[in-house]
Amino acid sequence: MSTTLLPTHNGPDERLSIDSQELHELYETKLQSEQSFPARVSHGVSSLFQRFPSLRYPRRHDYTALDSTSTSTSIPTRRYYRHLRRIPYYLSVFISILIALAAITFTFFPSYTYPPEHYISLRNRVLNTDPNSKLSGRGNVHNEKIFIAASLYDPTGELARGHWSSSVLELITLLGEENVFLSIYENDSGEEGEASLADLDARIPCNKSIVYEHLDLDSLPTITTPDGAERVKRITYLAETRNRALEPLDDPEIMSGTRFDKLLYLNDIAFDPLDALQLLFSTNVNAKGKAQYRAACAVDFINPFKFYDTYATRDLEGYSMGVPFFPWFSDSGDARSREDVLAGKDAVPVKSCWGGMVAFDAKFFQHQGNTTDIETSEVRGKGMDTAGQSPPARFRALNDTDLFWDASECCLIHADIQPPPTHPETSSPSSSSSSSPETKFTPAPIPETGIYMNPFVRVAYDPYTLSWLATTRRFEKLYSLIHNIVNHLVGMPWFNARREELPGETYYDTVFVPAKEEGGVGSFESRERVGRHDGFCGRSGLQVVVPREGGKGWWTVPRPVGVVQ
Template identity: 55%
Template sequence: MSVRLLHPDEYELGTRSSLDSQGTFDLDEADFESQTLPKSRLLSLSHRWPLLSRLLSSTYSGYRRLRPSRPLLSASKRPVGCCRRLLFRRSCFYLHVVAGIIFALVVLTSIFQPSYTRPLSHYKSLRNAVQQSTAPGRGNPHNEKVFIAASLYDPNGELARGQWGAEVLQLVDLLGPENVFLSVYENDSGAEGERALREWEAQIPCDKSIVFEEHMDLQSLPTVTVPGGSHRVKRIEYLAEVRNRALRPLDDNPEKRYNKLLYVNDVLFNPVDALQLLFSTNAGEDGVAHYRAACSVDFINPFKFYDTYATRDLHGYSMGLPFFPWFSTAGNGDSRNDVLAGRDAVRVRSCWGGMVAFDARFFQYGAKESTGDHDWEKRNSTQELQSREESGISPVRFRASRDVFWEASECCLIHADLQDPPSNVDDLTDTGIYMNPYVRVAYDSRTLSWLGTTRRFEKLYAFIHNIGNHLVGLPWFNPRRAEIFGQAAEETVWVPDPVGNGEGTFQTVERIAGNDGFCGRRGLQVIVEHREEGQKGWENIPVPP
């Protein structure tokens, strides 16, 4: 596939094209933690590390500093050409030495200490079962019922007709068509996108709901009033609605029961890896996977982790620099330590990574039937889930934050809603939500083909990653990270003027804390409803001072 596929949060209105990130969705612009450091932070760094300041300064000259104050030869007698040749030869020698050391480390690490290349025995057993048979359902050892959901934007039909469509069909075969319900929602993709979707629909052997909507009506979505008085739809509100429309068959057929729910974005993946995510993540002695949610790890190139916007470590801290081991040492650094230890179930508070497996109970009405996960039920029973089952309260769905100038990914908020609110965030030891680095997906076929190689020596990045995090100050401060659900908390929020013109002020107010403070950050992104050619489908509204 020649195009780069979309980030999990990157749905746009008119041209959600995967062809060019600058033309659709720039992660560095949408993810505030990936932006270039502001001048104030650079000034701060210069005070903390004067050497770094001198290195970055255009007036600093290492040569002048190293030059002796009293030269041994006058300028007219100094053999300039000879010195230059000697300096060049020495530089080449040292460069070759450094390159040799790096090469040796890469080779030795790849052979003796590779990262996430030697899976646990139950991973091998599942893979062998797939390879030794051609029968449908060979990758579903316990015949679990799986609801697969996807929301697409595919104007050229390259997803449905290409590698993504073929991988989903293969996954259905491995799970067994009788065990799968496939729900796909696509909108605003044009005539060619619809033709491709209908062609693909004819090949699907399982129960399905394939919905194509020519244009989503935004009038039904909640709006916020922005400075100037206009009413706008939050970008996250739109994304949540798109995702929820792929889950509508759960509401339409509440009598049907599923063990797992797999949400697949328009990423490229190995279908066997999807099986491992579903059935191998955090498996116990009984061979059954135990989790509330399990995420893959997505890459925009062979080295760069992509989904920083939705991922939070075990104690709610945002990500470090977006390469291995991804998490910072903030707090106890438990998520980072899990990665470095090679665990298949890295403990986090939220994640996405292009493909997520959920315990389907959280998404169904009155899901009292057994999921086969008895031990997990006993150890991690949720009062909220139990009351939902007894009273028929709506199950979890994607949503947006209600505050005006506070943004949080719908892919993080969904995890906040399906975990037990902690009594002390910093004492958390497990949430039932895991990231599985054995399962990796990508946004283009070339990147996917490299992931098996680059993971072998990625342990070498850990030291540089830690230094880099400290230099740029990651993770950045979130005043709501440690809030306790249901307790009084002081928060700085945008308070609109009573006249309703969109103007207002930031005020510190006391209110009851929600369960999702760790997901958010200051900002506001809204949908552009009437786009011009070449314009993005969303825009940032500047945060008032």
């Protein structure tokens, strides 16, 4: 085969684009004469599109509108500008695909929109238009006794006069006035808050304890911060206010021997009373149709997409949360909690949760008739750490050797009412494989805690956000892939060195020890510590109460340089 040499020029600036095109056509003619018929057809089609760009693009664009003296080296530049100008087209295609996926998911594959049959049965019982259905207690199928508790900070009076109070009053009617005890504790909200709470008190039809008072910070335990100041930990303060809403349970005269089946704790949330019923009576029902759990939590949102209560929530293995949108949990470990959310289950097993509204088995919060329990309650009532003692359970703060190790009181309460962690066990090999020289042991499945998060039940921190939750949940399945990617990019869940600690084991920490004398400089020391059952709740950090006009403020104490994370 002969070799065809193309003419050359002295330099790229002397080789015009039109000359290059003529030489290219000469070379193509020579090449086609040496090729087979199919190959010639292919080259012919290619040449046709090159000579007539309008055949390739429906709309004609002047991609060759360059300087007439441009050389053949400008062809890549032309192609670059051609693709650059098509970016809006590519972007519109991408957006169209996203809209189509959202529409299909919204219509045919919505998340947590079609609940199990027993949810529908309870809803129909409540919403039935039959006049008899308006009777008090129509939402409480088994006439269970419910203790409702709330600790409020309401300086404007909006909660006691608005959506929150209306929902609570309707919930009492659905449960039956004779079945409910309502306890509300409010402190230091100002004149407007006190007046609105008094108005609500007059409208409550059930047994109740409505308390408004000033909470003296000097009555609470303190810690010494690195600057030598005595401060009350934020969690100590929050635990105390929550416990004061539970104080009627400690008063035999108020209770008069009443035993409650469920305890419902409410934050300052916007919620649907029917959802509260579903949380109480539909979560993890047994064969007899009764809800069975130690605790069952709603899912709370600070806006239509963002999950709020990440501080108190841990998955079944004690991992903290992923980025705060659906499906909320990361894929760390066995990822049981995440998988159950993606499967649309109504009782997602976790180690702790809160979600703005949580239902407890009330037996953990009631006295069992001995003085030891009463003494325990009095100690916990000051937010002090008495973990591991017998009921009644109360909210508490940590009293740790590491000043900068803290945990939410809403997580610690769950740690206290579930079985403590034990050493991992392995399953015994079967008899059929015992003769094998390579006997395999498989880890035992992670035990459930009896604590569940119920994604069918959702609450918000304002009525506007609540109104959007039924819509945004319909296409949230689309988030799962990007959620997992972002988790890995940002390194979530955050590392917790104590997540797998076991009670009774010995551990050593390097901690900051404040100076004993005022104004002194603290030091770093190695301290021995006995493992506890609540290590999964902890995280690095410290917040203290800073009194201010109009309420309590929080201040994050800076970590001294050298403190081990």
